[in-house]
Amino acid sequence: MTNMHTPIPNVSLPAALRPKGAFGQLPRPVRIREIHVENYRIRTFILDTEMPHAEPGQFVMAWLPGYEEAPFSLAFHRPLTLTIAAVGPFTNTLHQLNVDDMLWVRGPYGRSFTPEAGTRPLLVGGGYGVAPLAFLAETLLAHEQQPQAFIGARTAEDVIGVGRFEALGVPVVITTEDGTRGRRGLVTEAVADILAEGKGDAIYGVGPHGMLQALATLARTWHVPAQLSWEAYMGCAIGLCGMCEHDGALLCVEGPVRRIPST
Amino acid sequence: MPMPAEIDISTDLCGVRLPTPLVLASGILGTSATLLEKAARLGAGAVTAKSAGPQPRKGHANPIIADWGAGLINAVGLPNPGAHHEAQLLAEARQRLRPLGVPLIASIFAGTPDEFAEVARLVLQASPDILELNISCPNVHDDYGEPFAASCTGAVSVVEAVRPVCTVPLFVKLAPNVPNIGRIAADVVAAGADGITAINTMPGMVIDIESGRPILTNKSGGLSGPAIKPIAVRCIYEIRQAIPPHVPIIGTGGVTTGADAVELLMAGAVAVGVGSAVYYRGLDAFRAITTELIAFMQAHGHRRLSDIISLAHRPA
Numbered sequence: 326m327t328n329m330h331t332p333i334p335n336v337s338l339p340a341a342l343r344p345k346g347a348f349g350q351l352p353r354p355v356r357i358r359e360i361h362v363e364n365y366r367i368r369t370f371i372l373d374t375e376m377p378h379a380e381p382g383q384f385v386m387a388w389l390p391g392y393e394e395a396p397f398s399l400a401f402h403r404p405l406t407l408t409i410a411a412v413g414p415f416t417n418t419l420h421q422l423n424v425d426d427m428l429w430v431r432g433p434y435g436r437s438f439t440p441e442a443g444t445r446p447l448l449v450g451g452g453y454g455v456a457p458l459a460f461l462a463e464t465l466l467a468h469e470q471q472p473q474a475f476i477g478a479r480t481a482e483d484v485i486g487v488g489r490f491e492a493l494g495v496p497v498v499i500t501t502e503d504g505t506r507g508r509r510g511l512v513t514e515a516v517a518d519i520l521a522e523g524k525g526d527a528i529y530g531v532g533p534h535g536m537l538q539a540l541a542t543l544a545r546t547w548h549v550p551a552q553l554s555w556e557a558y559m560g561c562a563i564g565l566c567g568m569c570e571h572d573g574a575l576l577c578v579e580g581p582v583r584r585i586p587s588t
Numbered sequence: 589m590p591m592p593a594e595i596d597i598s599t600d601l602c603g604v605r606l607p608t609p610l611v612l613a614s615g616i617l618g619t620s621a622t623l624l625e626k627a628a629r630l631g632a633g634a635v636t637a638k639s640a641g642p643q644p645r646k647g648h649a650n651p652i653i654a655d656w657g658a659g660l661i662n663a664v665g666l667p668n669p670g671a672h673h674e675a676q677l678l679a680e681a682r683q684r685l686r687p688l689g690v691p692l693i694a695s696i697f698a699g700t701p702d703e704f705a706e707v708a709r710l711v712l713q714a715s716p717d718i719l720e721l722n723i724s725c726p727n728v729h730d731d732y733g734e735p736f737a738a739s740c741t742g743a744v745s746v747v748e749a750v751r752p753v754c755t756v757p758l759f760v761k762l763a764p765n766v767p768n769i770g771r772i773a774a775d776v777v778a779a780g781a782d783g784i785t786a787i788n789t790m791p792g793m794v795i796d797i798e799s800g801r802p803i804l805t806n807k808s809g810g811l812s813g814p815a816i817k818p819i820a821v822r823c824i825y826e827i828r829q830a831i832p833p834h835v836p837i838i839g840t841g842g843v844t845t846g847a848d849a850v851e852l853l854m855a856g857a858v859a860v861g862v863g864s865a866v867y868y869r870g871l872d873a874f875r876a877i878t879t880e881l882i883a884f885m886q887a888h889g890h891r892r893l894s895d896i897i898s899l900a901h902r903p904a
Contacts, residue, residue, distance in 0.1 A: 342868075351803065388650075563653065564867055572622075
């Protein structure tokens, strides 16, 4: 053997996919400070903590011991706020929680939205997909951009989050499929019109996969970048189990936000 | 990746050539053909699919994993599409991997030796390069009882059932929590296994003390990551002593750096499984570990892996 005294490369292990901050490892209990009823199936839980490292578009895993754990995107990070739709047994159970009950949280995980170069981004939320977009609007406003929000829903009672944008002074276009509130039709049609008028230079979308695919097509047609958040059920949330795969990408670590064109 | 021309890190498992000794461990990213290809493109020298059983299986509810500090604990519960669908998945993976020169390892589990043979027959239709018998998953006790890997007779019964139908090198994945892993390894080799994979995860439990409940839905789980590396090293060392020198070992357990890989090779492994490192190092883990392995070999004047394989067994 030669050169026996050359040191072995000394690699410390920062845990590349371990989130920074207090909630980066085991789930930690947090008290529920406030609960807002958004509509017949959506509630917003304001938790008694902050997640200062978190960025818009990221998600946390929320666990209720004895029940289950599931991913939820951050509605806000100071205080940590989750908007949760009751869509199954676990989320129905979460809707039974009251102020002062505890919820266990780990995170934040995943790729966030990042500001694009332009100044007139279009923020598009379908249904409860609108949840993380006001947090994004705050961030874009801090970058001196002028975001415009588009909220699409099936019917008037499914429209949530309007007040969050209004409080930020962000203009909102509402569409419903049955015309009971705002413009009748699909939210992507309203977005297409704005792009055709040259009044948007980036698309940020959260919602059903069909809506995201339509936004991807618009982005390619009008040569604007799009950042789309693909909803998926996360198992491990740390890049190992493969449950969140979408088109060959691990959405928990390579998403949920994916950019078009990819960079 | 940049590799000094004089250093060869290819290795061989029963005639199956691996361009690098790093094997994607079963249960990590192996759930689809696209993810198996992704692991190969990220630098794995062979990829193991997630274990498939006779029937489709949902696995355990979340939480299925936790980072408890010195390692991970998981109880995913072997979700899989069942052997018929797995054969299609493997066939597609085989197509995607062939141009990359990265072999495919199929992994199977079942409740009885006869079921093992039936699942083997189905997945072998996809022509994987190697078949690995997962007789050691610690997280399906409620459905399958004590793992076959817990005893020599259990382990041998599965090998004897699968050997007659197996047309590719047959590896058996062993559990660390047994009193004499060397004897189990020797017995399965005597029964016809061509190689050993060691180790599976180490059973453990983590309790959330605020709620007073185990964190995993399955309550207990398997430990992985840095915490189990010394356990893996000792198991590989004992197996190496117990089986004939030509029988290869895929050493698996807690490898997150090139130095870790060197340690398992010195213990007697000829290839090294990588799993939890994807969390500790990110998706670049395979490349990072490979680069560090080559740097070690270069610094110590080693030109091929045989220079370090089983080095810890040489006489004083």
